[in-house]
């Protein structure tokens with residue numbers, strides 16, 4: 366989807382009438398351009414003059430020969446032509462139907478209307494999907510009048526409600542239309558406004574069935590240069606009228622809601638994916654039997670702890686914990702019982718270690734624990750605590766299990782491999798010293 370710059374949708378062939386001109390000159394421009402508005406400037410500010418301003422002046426002053434300078438006119442905002450159209454959407458919430466597009470030096474470049482902005486936001490799918498009948502349910506604005514209404518009264522009604530057209534009906538069927546150009550022409554020609562409107566309306570009136578899609582309707586308006594369509598039911602009875610601006614603005618707000626919904630869905634999907642990826646990350650770093658960290662994750666955590674040790678000049682110790690004669694457990698009681706013991710030992714180790722310690726299943730019946738801020742002495746104390754606790758585990762029908770533990774303190778020049786190798790040597794010393802004991806090589 367492309368959101369254009371304001372300059373891409375600006376109408377540039379605009380005649381700006383000087384504020385010193387007369388009202389009749391403004392009317393001539395309106396009639397020749399077939400617009401219900403003309404733009405006035407005093408060189409600094411910009412104003413807009415509408416058909417109904419003309420009608421008001423004629424009613425109040427009795428004439429249209431009047432200097433523009435003496436009129437109160439609506440000042441309209443300006444926008445730089447380089448702006449992206451999305452930056453101008455805020456203007457759509459105010460009363461201004463138009464904005465003056467200016468060059469970087471402030472000189473006028475052209476005008477842009479609210480409907481230009483809305484229709485350049487391209488809600489294609491929406492346009493093809495929704496039917497006029499859907500929209501008319503929301504926006505039912507029947508500006509219809511009976512063919513016998515007096516022209517002057519109709520003009521006053523149109524002025525009061527700021528209508529840009531009135532549909533004239535007979536027996537519920539649209540038979541004619543009066544637009545603001547008609548109003549202007551009649552004023553200019555000093556027509557007799559006390560006659561019923563049927564004398565002045567344009568007829569016949571072209572209608573569109575209410576089953577048309579938005580796209581078809583907008584295409585129809587484009588082909589015919591109509592600003593509005595009049596919709597009828599299957600019997601040709603008036604259903605309603607809707608302007609191009611209303612159509613696109615409804616389409617746009619639906620489109621915006623749709624985008625918002627998609628965005629919410631995307632956020633949901635993203636959250637789920639993130640959850641999944643966290644789960645996978647956890648699985649990738651976990652030993653399936655015991656739920657402890659595996660070697661891969663341990664290496665990552667070791668690097669973090671090692672960095673902290675160096676930065677903070679702290680101690681860091683490592684334990685290699687190996688169950689004694691574990692092969693015998695498997696051989697005598699079966700592998701499942703062996704697994705159960707491994708799980709119990711894991712839980713116990715987690716319980717006995719401090720919350721800052723990092724425990725991993727190194728492989729088989731061997732565990733490695735990393736003890737931040739613990740020197741050899743602290744590590745020995747913790748290892749002894751573990752050894753004694755494991756000795757106390759009792760699994761039904763099984764003789765007591767024992768462990769041997771090797772300790773080493775991490776040195777700045779160490780890799781993980783170096784420190785594990787020293788702790789392994791200490792473990793070997795414990796094994797040859799008769800098992801169920803703790804040895805260190807610091």
Ligand code: GH3
Pocket residue numbers: 654687688689690691692693695699700701702703704707728729730796800
């Ligand atoms: P030592 O006191 O010298 O350490 O003797 P050990 O029998 O514990 O040592 P060894 O390394 O010879 O044997 C380790 C045994 O651990 C071998 C295997 O039967 C058992 N083992 C390793 N991984 C698992 C496992 O995932 N589940 C079970 N049930 N047993 C395992």
Ligand code: MG
Pocket residue numbers: 687688689690691692730
């Ligand atoms: Mg062993």
Ligand code: MG
Pocket residue numbers: 687688729730731
């Ligand atoms: Mg072993």
